[in-house]
Amino acid sequence: MNTPTPIQPKRLKNFKALAAWPDNSRSSVPMMFLMAESFKLVMQVLTLPSFPVSVLGTVVNKRARYSYLRKVDAAESLTYSCKLNPAVRETFSGHAEFDLLLEAVSHDKSDVVWQAVLSMVLMNPKKSKGGKKE
DSSP: OOSOEEOOHHHHHHHHHHTTOOOOSOOBOOHHHHHHHHHHHHHHHHTOTTSSSOOTTTEEEEEEEEEEOSOOBTTOEEEEEEEEOSOOEEOTTSOEEEEEEEEEEETTTOSEEEEEEEEEEEOOTTSOOSSOOO
16 A cells, blocks of 8 residues: 555544454554554455465465554554565475565554564465375
């Protein structure tokens, strides 16, 4: 997403209700709301025709690391980005592991407010899943 997106009050309120987050008068945004909002971008990146491999049905999220760099006001506009780290690692079991780097930047204050690293494993469909093949 390249366009600054205002935080939609109804989406934020629905998220807080669904996640059992107190919907008090404070205007700060929970960190996990930013993850939920950025997830659609992750799916768009993984399904791009130019993405190096077909990932549908073969990718699992192994690990996620989040950094909430400052409180985000509900009135702010954010720009989300998602990048593929080109360094691919081989797991112990022979699968490929890669990272997606996510970021939210405040349009209003021009600073990075949130970052995440999602470590994904691309399951090798040609790898044996145990047992003997005949």
